[in-house]
Amino acid sequence: MPVLDFKEIQLPTSGAQHDQFELFARDFLDILGLKIVVGPDRGPDAGRDLIVEEIRTGALSENRVQWLVSCKHKANSGKSVTPSDEPDIHDRVMTHNCKGFIGFYSTLPSSGLATKLNASELPFEVQIFDSEKIEKTLLSSPEGALLAKRFFPLSWSCWEKEHPAPADIFRDDPKLYCHYCNKSLLTPKPHGIIVTWTSILDNRSTGKEHTEHLYWCCKGKCDEMLSSRYCRDGLVDSWEDIDDLIISVVYIRWIMATLNKRQGGATYSGEAFDKSKELLLNLFPLVSRDMTDAERDRFKHLAMIPSYLGGFGYDG
Structure with missing residues (x-):
């Protein structure tokens, strides 16, 4: 068109x-x-x-x-x-x-x-x-x-x-590189996934969630290679699509979910916590803008998917 x-x-x-x-x-x-x-x-x-x-x-x-x-x-x-x-x-x-x-x-x-x-x-x-x-x-x-x-x-x-450009907020352009192949995940357009590996701490049945690893990578081969590297007993992986996470409402919900987990006693390794901060800083310039029509439609779609399947629906 x-x-x-x-x-x-x-x-x-x-x-x-x-x-x-x-x-x-x-x-x-x-x-x-x-x-x-x-x-x-x-x-x-x-x-x-x-x-x-x-x-x-x-x-x-x-x-x-x-x-x-x-x-x-x-x-x-x-x-x-x-x-x-x-x-x-x-x-x-x-x-x-x-x-x-x-x-x-x-x-x-x-x-x-x-x-x-x-x-x-x-x-x-x-x-x-x-x-x-x-x-x-x-x-x-x-x-x-x-x-x-x-x-x-x-x-x-x-x-x-x-076709919004990232907001001009920081001195340097935002950048995220695949942790396996080092390819840019923000250009020419955002793609790839954010992966977290968490465990339930076994400290006398407290049942607190602990995030051991957090990284970003390309889908497919890079994700598979990194999964084989980090997978071990007691760790469970989850992921978010980067192009979903730059939708402003999804970004805010992700931050709120993280804060709620911390309030509930969840912990992070030093590495995972630093990666979380790096992620938030580099995605924010892509988030601080109006949503596109395609992103509005995508959010409506996510709202229809139950949270246990990676969406936002059926909570509360």
């Missing part, structure tokens, strides 16, 4: 900001590293919206290629860009002494136009940026994200809510 709604950019036929799509194209091509030779203007343009220059650097020489840019904004109608929308491409490219043609479209080229632009006998290069390619490029870099935020404020607000 597309992230950016190109209808947010005003049509070129109306309003005081009718050249917004051309300005967007200019800034987009600029962040790709192209030099803007001729920018958007008003009045007769002889079939060009912009002219940009690409510098190609080889081992022994530098080559400069100028591209004619044609912008077509048809997102509101949803119609494709047809050959009648792009007449005389060859003559336009030659008139402006360019070596390439860039079609910058908020929809797609029609099959007829695509055939025309893919013809092998064309004496110039062709690049097409359709809505999907533009969106993919914008979302792949910090500069692109800033540009998307400027021209697609509503779309960006929705996307940002569902």
Whole structure:
């Protein structure tokens, strides 16, 4: 499903900001590293919206290629860009002494136009940026994200809510590495599990829970290898998914459960207690934000699972 709604950019036929799509194209091509030779203007343009220059650097020489840019904004109608929308491409490219043609479209080229632009006998290069390619490029870099935020404020607000960045709280970025393979468990997105090994202390039938080990790791092989290392008589393991634990409500419930156990006399080894603090500190920047819709749905699902099966339901 597309992230950016190109209808947010005003049509070129109306309003005081009718050249917004051309300005967007200019800034987009600029962040790709192209030099803007001729920018958007008003009045007769002889079939060009912009002219940009690409510098190609080889081992022994530098080559400069100028591209004619044609912008077509048809997102509101949803119609494709047809050959009648792009007449005389060859003559336009030659008139402006360019070596390439860039079609910058908020929809797609029609099959007829695509055939025309893919013809092998064309004496110039062709690049097409359709809505999907533009969106993919914008979302792949910090500069692109800033540009998307400027021209697609509503779309960006929705996307940002569902793809929150960690809160900027501490000097260093939060980090958790698998205790077996040392792979990051927080990038590119949170994954893996938190594992605890506990025992019931046998000190004259007090029955107090004691946490001996706490660590985090990848699911699957890493978990199996670490389990074989820590498993021994009298210890029982339990786990939490990291991507569940960064849901704010789940995080708070986990802290409250830990505090309640401590109040009830549960104990921790020095190592397990230090690991608990490290875990809380590194997950907090990922928690201190609004829940995404997917996380709200996940919490509702967890609330339907009984606590003895790892959920939050049926207590009290």
